[in-house]
Amino acid sequence: ETGVTQTPRHLVMGMTNKKSLKCEQHLGHNAMYWYKQSAKKPLELMFVYNFKEQTENNSVPSRFSPECPNSSHLFLHLHTLQPEDSALYLCASSQVGSPLGSEAFFGQGTRLTVV
């Protein structure tokens, strides 16, 4: 496989459940990101990992817990979510230190519904 792969593509979970989103990139990039896309809102950056170290947490509630075990994998652990957390969660990767114009590559997203 090439590019950025996210699993699962769709997830329905109850507010008391615990689940995890997975992202894998096959591009040799050293930075990975989680974005949240809610209806009619711009993409919101949630977390940034640079060389496996978390460098940014944009005031994300603790019910979202990221994990980056290596530069190719990124997880988002979910627990006790709220219905307003229902959204499309997008993972992206890029190469730090490359020219400003290097685009971020995105996965297809996980569409999460909290019931």
Add this chain to the structure above:
Amino acid sequence: AQKITQTQPGMFVQEKEAVTLDCTYDTSDPSYGLFWYKQPSSGEMIFLIYQGSYDQQNATEGRYSLNFQKARKSANLVISASQLGDSAMYFCAMRERASSGSARQLTFGSGTQLTVLP
């Protein structure tokens, strides 16, 4: 203040016609990059075109071109000869210079939903 502004929530265009999607940005950094992404209903964000702040010429990629007006801080996307498959959400994004070694993240606008009519 919003860094990226897309004022057109929705646009319609007739097949084979050209369409312009507007984007204005706000930054005090002299070095920055501007991107356009396409998001079909499947959800994936697809990179279309890039314009650097120091680039002298407007970027072009096939049917996509970027009308870059630096003084006005605008970076409009022009799609020529629209096709039905162009129907999607289009996002303008900006990347500013980051400190050495830190990841650069994109700031996105709210998007424009383009519908191509047969």
